[in-house]
Amino acid sequence: MVAPPDDDVLWARGITYAYSGSPALTGVSFGVHEGEVVALTGPRGCGKTTLLECLSGRLLPDDGEVWFNGSPVHTLTQLGRERLRREHFGWIDPAPRLVPELTVWENVALPMMLRGTPRRTARTTAREWLDRLDVGDRERERPAALLQSQRQRVAIARALAATPKVLFADEPTAPLHHDDRGQVLRTLTAAARSHGITVLLATHDSEVAPLADQTVALLDGRRVGAIPAPDAEGRDACSVSA
């Protein structure tokens, strides 16, 4: 095992994964600096979700290495990977998964309270994030009373409010109307930047590339190159090694 570069918060080397013998990823490598926004792009079925799952410890790669903050993830036990996800990682699904019995603000506050944040503080933080995602006025309602697009905004608020070290977002704007997507993506990436949250964002959305520090493109489970975004606001390009 070769240790990753010191300044990479997340580092993947030669990630290979197959579902029942059918290859989904083959030898994918890249590194991500702390606080960067990385867009994972490619056509349907190219392996974006599988890559996010391998990087976040949800799946164990068949081959290759994943490192987080200089420590190997791929050698952790299932319990160790669950703890890592709970304490340091966030996840946004293409469709919102909220707890139906809880109100909107309770859904957002829950991960914070599970980590020991007092209820009152968690509620205040939840409200702030719901306001940022333009669903603050629905905070006392239950998810069933909201539109699917509003529920997705709540799910995004929940992921950001917990200020994870790394946020994995799988098609986070999928349930939104086209007109809303750009605004939610800008809110998500700006909020992540202001809180130093590293974001890996799988998407078909062409609006993501200009908001990302780096685009990593996949085709049939392999990397086909990365398109560095124009350096904006003094940001450095993401380090990527094939």
Ligand SMILES: Nc1ncnc2c1ncn2[C@@H]1O[C@H](COP(=O)(O)OP(=O)(O)OP(=O)(O)O)[C@@H](O)[C@H]1O
């Ligand atoms: N649970 C599974 N069982 C079997 N094959 C799977 C499973 N999940 C994904 N695959 C296959 O693995 C390949 C990569 O799928 P993956 O979902 O990672 O791609 P994707 O780029 O995220 O696609 P999409 O844009 O449609 O979400 C595809 O061929 C897919 O059919």
